[in-house]
Amino acid sequence: MVALHGLAILFLVAAAAHDLRDRRIDNRIVLAVAGTGMALAVHAWSMGTGGLSAAIVPVLVAVAAGLPFVGLFALGLMGGGDVKLIAATSLVAGPAQTADFLILTCLMGGLVAGLIWVRGIALGRCAGHSRDTDCQTVPYGVAIAGAGIWISLSAIAGALPAEIAS
Template identity: 35%
Template sequence: MTLLILFPFLMILAAVNDIMTMTIPNFIPLVLIVGFSLFAPVAGLSATTIGLHATAAVLMLAVTFCFFACGWIGGGDAKLAAATALWFGPTMPLLDYAVLTSLIGAGLTLALLVARRMPLPVFAEEWAWARRLHGAGTGVPYGMALATAGLIIYPDSAIWKATMLS
């Protein structure tokens, strides 16, 4: 049961890092991958199911790498999305995750576009992360959308359900 905290903790860490630095450290997707690899058998997922989860992650990486190559998302975002897909597998939660991430990402992008048209509040001018986030040439911390959607969808995942039933 305690291992169920790993995924939410890493999602929150990824979101905060992305907002503060516009990067997602490589150790976050790596720990997600290792955590799933260790936790899935303990949760009772079969080797076939684990393989299907791995396939979903590889496919997600291929898609998000194309997004990265087009300049639509950062490399950390692509790796985080793939590591998250490993936890969700090729079932409905993964499709829900992709759609919800897109919607949250669109909302975040629109909110940033609006906010960037307004002056940065005086109290926030001291914060380097706020100045960077407010900058017109700065991208969108899409890790926030990935993490938020991941946290919302997580209770629908096979690994969550398998752990809760045992």
Template identity: 40%
Template sequence: MRRVLIGGRMSLLALLQVCCVAAFALLLIAAGWQDLRTMRIANGLSLAVAASFILWAGAGLLLGSVTMSQIGWSAGCAIAVFAVGALAFAVGAIGGGDVKLLTVASLFAGPTRQFDFLAVTAIVGGLLGLAILAGAPIGPSARSQSHVGALRSGLPYGPAIAAGGLWVAASLLMA
């Protein structure tokens, strides 16, 4: 994210973009924590991430740091992630809340950070699965079942999505 300085200070629009990325990060943490505790991700969290992206993109358009083409490509990436996620949901491989959170987080990732976002998400998700198999009490079902039974009944994937999204947020703030 290119900072626009006016008289040595960050413009209000650039500050709004930073606040939107910070909100994105906090919403991801909240979604990951909620999923870890309840195996559910509230729709409101995903909607808030989408609203944060809309504000971020609008401020970027006004600043000239984001183009309509970039927003279109980000939307295209999110649609592709949703399509694959919907197929995974249809076969029971992933939850609906996970699909929604992946989709809206993909908006911030856009085409330039999409691979990193999905790679970090997959790696952290794999590590969570291995931790459950090793006996770590992760998720609400882990307390009442065997390790393999806990993994079969559901892996809370929100923390993995949050990790991938936090990678994107850090990348946006450092750009």
């Protein structure tokens, strides 16, 4: 479980870096995050926690978590890669942590947007009706990845013996 969360962290860092650089999230990275989340669900099932529903419920929760963001995508307020990454990272978070993940994502999204705004003002590029892409878009994948990393680090810390974790 620790290794899978570590792998998820690596993939989420890659997603954030890709979104910062290109304002896009590569589908291969999203699939890697989703695959890691599915592996975590199968691991939970194999450990005998929750029966078969332990492998199925995370998928249903991930779909439910992603659905509201499809509307934001349809309105042009969020990128498709962001929506897919939210659903994939919900798989990593698991049903018990998905609400925390979504709340953290929103909080971190506000922080990222604020930092982009302050950076644009400091560089004098985001005044008025700028057409600068950096001023018009927020790399929300950074917030999604940050929240997912937080959840995975919490899971890793919870899996460690008390002497090591403190």
